[in-house]
Amino acid sequence: MSDLVNKLICENLKALKPYESARRIFAGGDSDSETWLNANESPFANDFTIDTAHFNRYPDCQPPSVLLPYAKYAGVQANQLLVSRGADEGIELLIRTFCTPGKDSILICPPTYGMYAISAETSNVAIEKAPLKADFSLDIPAIFAYQGKVNLVFICSPNNPTGTSVGKAQLKQVLEHFADSALVVVDEAYIEFDADNTWATELAAYPNLVILRTLSKAFALAGLRCGFTLANSEVIQSIMKVIAPYPIADPVAQIAAQALSPNGLKQMAEQVEYLSQQKQWVKQQLNQFPELELVGDDKANFILFRYSKKQGLMDFLVANSVLIRDQSKQINLDNCLRITLGTQLQNEKLLALMASFFKQQETSA
Numbered sequence: 144m145s146d147l148v149n150k151l152i153c154e155n156l157k158a159l160k161p162y163e164s165a166r167r168i169f170a171g172g173d174s175d176s177e178t179w180l181n182a183n184e185s186p187f188a189n190d191f192t193i194d195t196a197h198f199n200r201y202p203d204c205q206p207p208s209v210l211l212p213y214a215k216y217a218g219v220q221a222n223q224l225l226v227s228r229g230a231d232e233g234i235e236l237l238i239r240t241f242c243t244p245g246k247d248s249i250l251i252c253p254p255t256y257g258m259y260a261i262s263a264e265t266s267n268v269a270i271e272k273a274p275l276k277a278d279f280s281l282d283i284p285a286i287f288a289y290q291g292k293v294n295l296v297f298i299c300s301p302n303n304p305t306g307t308s309v310g311k312a313q314l315k316q317v318l319e320h321f322a323d324s325a326l327v328v329v330d331e332a333y334i335e336f337d338a339d340n341t342w343a344t345e346l347a348a349y350p351n352l353v354i355l356r357t358l359s360k361a362f363a364l365a366g367l368r369c370g371f372t373l374a375n376s377e378v379i380q381s382i383m384k385v386i387a388p389y390p391i392a393d394p395v396a397q398i399a400a401q402a403l404s405p406n407g408l409k410q411m412a413e414q415v416e417y418l419s420q421q422k423q424w425v426k427q428q429l430n431q432f433p434e435l436e437l438v439g440d441d442k443a444n445f446i447l448f449r450y451s452k453k454q455g456l457m458d459f460l461v462a463n464s465v466l467i468r469d470q471s472k473q474i475n476l477d478n479c480l481r482i483t484l485g486t487q488l489q490n491e492k493l494l495a496l497m498a499s500f501f502k503q504q505e506t507s508a
């Protein structure tokens with residue numbers, strides 16, 4: 144680092160490395176020639192139209208063409224909703240709005256999604272951890288011990304990468320315990336795969352409840368960068384002080400509005416159904432490999448498993464242009480790999496490669 148950069152860069156950023164997103168690990172890859180099952184993206188690329196008529200104008204900060212259909216879809220009031228550049232921006236906005244740098248803390252429950260910690264670190268906000276129990280349920284006493292010590296509690300349900308959903312009774316306890324001291328942020332990025340377990344209908348009952356949503360997973364629009372924060376209007380109004388004046392580009396709003404139209408919602412539901420069927424089939428197939436053990440649950444669009452020689456398998460898959468995600472660095476996930484469900488063809492290709500890898504292992508053993 145140059146002397147000047149080293150002198151000027153924020154103290155809390157010096158030791159930080161950029162987040163190892165699935166895309167950064169295989170940067171420059173080509174999803175047409177490679178099989179990408181590593182980022183929990185949808186395998187479907189749906190069609191949209193764009194009208195350029197108003198590209199000379201700044202867009203609405205919170206375009207009603209997106210806000211209103213999403214409020215209807217989620218079953219909340221428009222004043223309980225914020226649209227942002229992906230759920231990731233929602234995470235960052237919550238931290239910037241509700242945590243004072245150098246003073247406040249957030250609580251996370253690992254193994255879980257990496258961006259809560261990254262956003263806190265870049266904002267110079269401390270991170271407390273109450274790891275999930277061995278069965279990946281919340282460790283309630285460990286969480287309760289942080290009352291008064293954290294401003295935000297991040298709970299991911301269904302959880303990435305364990306695929307487990309948080310039980311209603313557990314989450315209710317957490318919401319009540321932190322009622323006067325912290326916002327409880329329930330990340331529902333995968334909720335369309337576990338629709339019965341949403342908390343969106345509970346905003347009136349819990350003033351400290353915040354819910355994150357996205358168009359990146361079930362809606363097949365990871366490239367769009369569009370996500371939502373659902374919360375009581377006081378929370379939303381506070382975030383509005385921090386959000387950029389034009390966070391949602393006009394083409395993004397146009398495409399999101401089409402995805403949220405009656406036809407768009409129908410297509411999403413059909414694709415979720417397809418992926419859920421693939422999930423059951425791939426799980427059955429994986430269960431026939433005695434070498435590996437399925438880990439966690441199947442409430443989202445991915446499957447987690449443990450295999451003692453996971454690096455050999457990863458290398459073999461990469462050499463054959465199939466990418467899955469290593470989760471083994473997370474707490475309690477040693478030797479774990481995560482598969483995102485793809486199309487039947489993609490899933491068959493992955494399973495065939497795994498079968499031939501295990502066969503090779505047998506003959507070389």
Ligand SMILES: *Cc1c(COP(=O)(O)O)cnc(C)c1O
Nearest residue numbers: 229230231256303332357359370
């Ligand atoms: C993918 C994911 C996100 C990010 O959503 P974007 O809208 O693409 O920023 C947030 N939370 C979890 C748990 C995720 O898996």
